[in-house]
Amino acid sequence: MDILLILDLFGTFFFAVSGCLLAARRNFDIVGSLLLGSLVGLGGGVIRDLIISQSVPTAFVEPIYLVAPVLAAVIVYFHVLGVQRFRRTLLIFDAGGLALFCVTGTLKALDSGMGPVTSAVLGITTAVGGGVLRDVVANEVPQIFNPRGVYAVPAMLGASLVTLFSQLGWFNAYTGTAVATVVFLLRVLSLRFGWRVPLAGGAKNPGSATD
Amino acid sequence: MDILLILDLFGTFFFAVSGCLLAARRNFDIVGSLLLGSLVGLGGGVIRDLIISQSVPTAFVEPIYLVAPVLAAVIVYFHVLGVQRFRRTLLIFDAGGLALFCVTGTLKALDSGMGPVTSAVLGITTAVGGGVLRDVVANEVPQIFNPRGVYAVPAMLGASLVTLFSQLGWFNAYTGTAVATVVFLLRVLSLRFGWRVPLAGGAKNPGSATD
Amino acid sequence: MDILLILDLFGTFFFAVSGCLLAARRNFDIVGSLLLGSLVGLGGGVIRDLIISQSVPTAFVEPIYLVAPVLAAVIVYFHVLGVQRFRRTLLIFDAGGLALFCVTGTLKALDSGMGPVTSAVLGITTAVGGGVLRDVVANEVPQIFNPRGVYAVPAMLGASLVTLFSQLGWFNAYTGTAVATVVFLLRVLSLRFGWRVPLAGGAKNPGSATD
Numbered sequence: 001m002d003i004l005l006i007l008d009l010f011g012t013f014f015f016a017v018s019g020c021l022l023a024a025r026r027n028f029d030i031v032g033s034l035l036l037g038s039l040v041g042l043g044g045g046v047i048r049d050l051i052i053s054q055s056v057p058t059a060f061v062e063p064i065y066l067v068a069p070v071l072a073a074v075i076v077y078f079h080v081l082g083v084q085r086f087r088r089t090l091l092i093f094d095a096g097g098l099a100l101f102c103v104t105g106t107l108k109a110l111d112s113g114m115g116p117v118t119s120a121v122l123g124i125t126t127a128v129g130g131g132v133l134r135d136v137v138a139n140e141v142p143q144i145f146n147p148r149g150v151y152a153v154p155a156m157l158g159a160s161l162v163t164l165f166s167q168l169g170w171f172n173a174y175t176g177t178a179v180a181t182v183v184f185l186l187r188v189l190s191l192r193f194g195w196r197v198p199l200a201g202g203a204k205n206p207g208s209a210t211d
Numbered sequence: 212m213d214i215l216l217i218l219d220l221f222g223t224f225f226f227a228v229s230g231c232l233l234a235a236r237r238n239f240d241i242v243g244s245l246l247l248g249s250l251v252g253l254g255g256g257v258i259r260d261l262i263i264s265q266s267v268p269t270a271f272v273e274p275i276y277l278v279a280p281v282l283a284a285v286i287v288y289f290h291v292l293g294v295q296r297f298r299r300t301l302l303i304f305d306a307g308g309l310a311l312f313c314v315t316g317t318l319k320a321l322d323s324g325m326g327p328v329t330s331a332v333l334g335i336t337t338a339v340g341g342g343v344l345r346d347v348v349a350n351e352v353p354q355i356f357n358p359r360g361v362y363a364v365p366a367m368l369g370a371s372l373v374t375l376f377s378q379l380g381w382f383n384a385y386t387g388t389a390v391a392t393v394v395f396l397l398r399v400l401s402l403r404f405g406w407r408v409p410l411a412g413g414a415k416n417p418g419s420a421t422d
Numbered sequence: 423m424d425i426l427l428i429l430d431l432f433g434t435f436f437f438a439v440s441g442c443l444l445a446a447r448r449n450f451d452i453v454g455s456l457l458l459g460s461l462v463g464l465g466g467g468v469i470r471d472l473i474i475s476q477s478v479p480t481a482f483v484e485p486i487y488l489v490a491p492v493l494a495a496v497i498v499y500f501h502v503l504g505v506q507r508f509r510r511t512l513l514i515f516d517a518g519g520l521a522l523f524c525v526t527g528t529l530k531a532l533d534s535g536m537g538p539v540t541s542a543v544l545g546i547t548t549a550v551g552g553g554v555l556r557d558v559v560a561n562e563v564p565q566i567f568n569p570r571g572v573y574a575v576p577a578m579l580g581a582s583l584v585t586l587f588s589q590l591g592w593f594n595a596y597t598g599t600a601v602a603t604v605v606f607l608l609r610v611l612s613l614r615f616g617w618r619v620p621l622a623g624g625a626k627n628p629g630s631a632t633d
Contacts, residue, residue, distance in 0.1 A: 050472055051468065051472070051478065051479055051482055052478060052482075053475070053476075053477050053478055114478065114482065114483075115485065117485045117488070118482045118483065118485055121482065121488065122482060128457070132559060136558060136559055136561070139561065140561065141448075141560070141561045142559060142561075144454060144457060145445070145448070145450040145451075145454040145458070145560070147449060147450060147451040147454070150453070151453075152453045152454075152457055153453055196451065197451045197452050197453055198451060198452050198499070199446070199449055199450070199451050199452065200442060200445040200446040200449075200450050200451060200452050200454060200455030200495070200498060200499065201446030201447070201449075201498065201499070201501070202499045202500060202501060
């Protein structure tokens, strides 16, 4: 069982937990939790596999991927993670999925023969895709658009580093794990300290325009 | 014209009607109705075909599929179904689409050579996909997350039965129709009697946590 | 560099600007702006390419497509378009993307060997897809469902004309640009003069039904 698969399964599990936690918070039932967890955990990867036009998305070939959402729904149902600090827990698991998927997504793209730039872009898409699906389907504004903390920036850095390391032949289980760790810490610390990037409209924001 | 195509067309029509009814309720115009009906009726099947990586999704190969949404938009426009009890009508047609698509979706997956587990999962995806697209695009919380009544459970049962019957060589037009009928009745009765499954967060629901 | 690619790049840019303007208005940050712009600009085309099952979507093969969203995010950030009349600006750029994508989308479908009807449908899907993704991801009701002004009708006309011209062998850079211009003007004038099509529920609208 290779390292890439393991990282991918953990990423799937982390994202699935974030989906199940949101389901619990929104008072969805256990089945809705399982489905939302599956969508978040598997959605990003399925989009990735469809784009690199792999014959059939991995999640639908290796049933082991289905274990992650089931486990996540059970864990959330029995409050293994506790119900206090619910939102923080969701964001931490979401960060874990983000960190692992930007690594595995970029690698998969490179392995499929895509160029470095587009591979990084697809890696970022994989990393942020699941979370966007989660929030959109639950009818919320995606975390990725929440100006408090940085979300895509760590994923962009991670995808770029993975691409760079692969080009230089430096990529291995250790460097891969290191990149994922950096991405995870950047995301979590940005939430803790409220790091921001400038608003889309710059200083005088159109948002304040009266229309 | 084989039974599978007929069931698939009816499922497409039922889902399309649910989309057009929602469009009417939300005061969208007739074109929005046609488009929402098309998305709901064809969306689940297109996702299914993309995942089993069929060369081009059936809906874009056989124009006959386009007849269903057009018919649905016309029927809703002329109030053939009546405008009272609007919501109930929507849910009943939605249940019809759910019942037929979990059968045809699972069969298509099996025919494409996917394993039994993943075929059932894809069948469920096909069955619930259209409804989720409908509600998400109309900016509502998907029916599937409404804790009143069961939605995915009947689809899961239906997809499992279809897989089982196919494995045993019992699947035919009669057993297929029987499974669809069971799924439909389970869904409708669960709405009538308010059957529920436990909430995602179990007894002490994180949703009640103050955060 | 052929005309089709140029039209496609302009369409991508116009849609990307509409996404970045929405991001600015909703007070998303610059990265969210870049991502929303990319989703709107590239989303419709990626869906199109997935459906015609092109090996890998163009946007992920030719990195030049990534220039459009970056340029759009920068332009919006520096208020090159001005912040007054924000909403009108968004709708005008959206109309530009709609006009160009219904032409390029239909052509791509025809080139891929799809039939005339399904090619027109896919062209319409490409044209309206990006805008729907933009509004859905930003958690708003899609413009396409706004009964004030016509949105899909001009795209339907454009896609039909492109299909017709191709069948007759009349399609070239001039007729293609002419069709796009007509679609653009129809959309903009419909907004200016509030043209409408009948509501989905016809005269006595279910929307007014109390349920």
